[in-house]
Amino acid sequence: MEKGKRIQKYIHNHEIELEKIIEEYSGYVYKIIRNMANSHLSDEDIEEIISDTFFILWKNREKLDEEKILSSYIAGIVKNLVREKTRVINIHADILDYENILQDGQKMDMIYEERERIYIIEKVLKNMKEEDRMIFHLYYYASMKIKDIADKLKVTEFNVKSRLYRMRKKIKKELEKGGYSHEG
Amino acid sequence: MKDKQTEKILKNVKQKIAISNFEKEERLDMKNTRKSVFKIGIAACCVIVSMTGIVFAKDIGNFVKNLFGKNTSDGVDIAVNEGYVANVNTEYQKAEGIEISVESLIMDDFNFAMNFDVILSEGYHIDEFERVELSDLIITDETEKIVFNTRNPMTEIEGGYMGSYSMLSTKKSDNEFTISLSATANTEAFPKSKHLTVKFTKLTTSQYVNEQRQDTVYEGDWSFEVDVPAEFYNRESVIYKVKSCNAEGIDINQVTAVVSNTAFKLSIPEISTDKIDYTLLKEDTVGSIYKRIAIQKEYVETEDGKQFEIAARSDGDGGYTVPEEGDKIINYHQTFNLTKYDATDEITVHMFTNKGEEITIVLEKM
Numbered sequence A: 001m002e003k004g005k006r007i008q009k010y011i012h013n014h015e016i017e018l019e020k021i022i023e024e025y026s027g028y029v030y031k032i033i034r035n036m037a038n039s040h041l042s043d044e045d046i047e048e049i050i051s052d053t054f055f056i057l058w059k060n061r062e063k064l065d066e067e068k069i070l071s072s073y074i075a076g077i078v079k080n081l082v083r084e085k086t087r088v089i090n091i092h093a094d095i096l097d098y099e100n101i102l103q104d105g106q107k108m109d110m111i112y113e114e115r116e117r118i119y120i121i122e123k124v125l126k127n128m129k130e131e132d133r134m135i136f137h138l139y140y141y142a143s144m145k146i147k148d149i150a151d152k153l154k155v156t157e158f159n160v161k162s163r164l165y166r167m168r169k170k171i172k173k174e175l176e177k178g179g180y181s182h183e184g
Numbered sequence B: 001m002k003d004k005q006t007e008k009i010l011k012n013v014k015q016k017i018a019i020s021n022f023e024k025e026e027r028l029d030m031k032n033t034r035k036s037v038f039k040i041g042i043a044a045c046c047v048i049v050s051m052t053g054i055v056f057a058k059d060i061g062n063f064v065k066n067l068f069g070k071n072t073s074d075g076v077d078i079a080v081n082e083g084y085v086a087n088v089n090t091e092y093q094k095a096e097g098i099e100i101s102v103e104s105l106i107m108d109d110f111n112f113a114m115n116f117d118v119i120l121s122e123g124y125h126i127d128e129f130e131r132v133e134l135s136d137l138i139i140t141d142e143t144e145k146i147v148f149n150t151r152n153p154m155t156e157i158e159g160g161y162m163g164s165y166s167m168l169s170t171k172k173s174d175n176e177f178t179i180s181l182s183a184t185a186n187t188e189a190f191p192k193s194k195h196l197t198v199k200f201t202k203l204t205t206s207q208y209v210n211e212q213r214q215d216t217v218y219e220g221d222w223s224f225e226v227d228v229p230a231e232f233y234n235r236e237s238v239i240y241k242v243k244s245c246n247a248e249g250i251d252i253n254q255v256t257a258v259v260s261n262t263a264f265k266l267s268i269p270e271i272s273t274d275k276i277d278y279t280l281l282k283e284d285t286v287g288s289i290y291k292r293i294a295i296q297k298e299y300v301e302t303e304d305g306k307q308f309e310i311a312a313r314s315d316g317d318g319g320y321t322v323p324e325e326g327d328k329i330i331n332y333h334q335t336f337n338l339t340k341y342d343a344t345d346e347i348t349v350h351m352f353t354n355k356g357e358e359i360t361i362v363l364e365k366m
Helices: A018-037 A043-059 A070-086 A095-099 A105-126 A130-140 A146-153 A157-177 B003-026 B074-081 B278-282
Strands: B093-095 B098-107 B111-120 B132-134 B138-141 B146-149 B164-173 B176-184 B195-209 B212-227 B238-245 B256-259 B264-271 B295-302 B319-321 B329-336 B346-353 B358-365
Touching: A018 A043, A018 A070, A018 B003, A043 A070, A043 A105, A043 B003, A105 A157, A105 B003, A130 A146, A130 A157, A130 B003, A146 A157, A157 B003, B074 B098, B074 B111, B093 B212, B098 B195, B098 B212, B132 B164, B132 B176, B295 B329
Parallel strands: none
Antiparallel strands: B093 B098, B098 B111, B111 B176, B132 B195, B138 B146, B138 B195, B164 B176, B195 B212, B238 B256, B238 B358, B256 B264, B264 B329, B295 B346, B319 B329, B346 B358
């Protein structure tokens, strides 16, 4: 990974090349986490922070300044996440990293609450059958149509629709149990 | 880091993205109830404040619910969260120490809702404004057509509004509250107005003292001019036709199905299918009242498996008539929470009868 690469190098057909970024920067993110938290975080926590870093980058893909250096954005996100995890206040960091932080503190809170919900949903998905998880992924990540999912998995469209319906209900129920309510 | 680990990270990130898309698509209005995020009422939901006039509120962060009061339907909520809402924020007008402005507006063929912001001067007790009505509110457009008027049993306005409506008050602070008007068109669609004139001279509050209702009327000359956004008056509802129906006794050419920005309305002039037990509908004998309801459950389903219930709120004007003669029901009409934002090229209406049978009507976009 060349530390000085601009974001525009990772944009293709107006889309961010997330897989390429993950391949090139996972090690960089890991290094920052280790430098900041040393041995205070478990491997599981580290993996979570790394995934969250790239997820937050993806969430903010439309706000990225293509002229800026990608590593600085990434560093800013990682540092906030590690800080959140370890509650460490005094961190020595390059000022350039702060300048490239995408969100102010208030907006970061909204992403954290979303991430909390995502953790709950991830747990629900973990307890589902592999085929249900596959349907969820194909529909919500790959944006495939029901008919195409049915063809791919060699099941009926009705089967796919029912499973999606059941998944939605279960997830909403688990979120409510987790303290999330529809009432504002 | 090893490739295997990178693969695992990639898989985790993809799952998070899938979940994020799921939340967005399902419009999960999920607030952590352990934290208090919003102020009293819905003031914090109106996050886009126009300094210059009407703008579209497209950047609402979390799912906004009941912006126009709890009597509006889920379909209205969906439209609001898709940005189909106008922040008006007119100048305040004051009379008898009560300042009022028109705050926000939503308008399509089937729903009209307007929020008024009310600020009370010192000396007023906000609890006295829990039940409020703008008693002689009249809203006309640039063609002088009456878009809405409060109905008064004593005086009828010719050409006046004949649909359903409600006015609710929601407290914002100790001296400020919102009056939410929500109206549903029923038989006639709301017009494609470009400009509205909003006028009223009476704000009436009602209280119950020793179980007796006491009204207090505050009088003034409140009048506002509101420009309607182009997206509202250039709106187009989507018409569907019947592709197939599994029940005889329904003339598919007579079925009307229309999807707007806030609702889906279905009308069937006559249903005489043998899937309904008509005898039960006319019996006066004591029995399960549930069996006497011809259509006991309805929902509409999109091609991607989403289901939408009936709009059981202000625009839930569903029903039918049982004629004295004949095994049939007539004038079936129902409103569902399906909107243009979720409607697919084909939609299916599922109706479950008092005989435990299912009527399925598949509709396709015209």
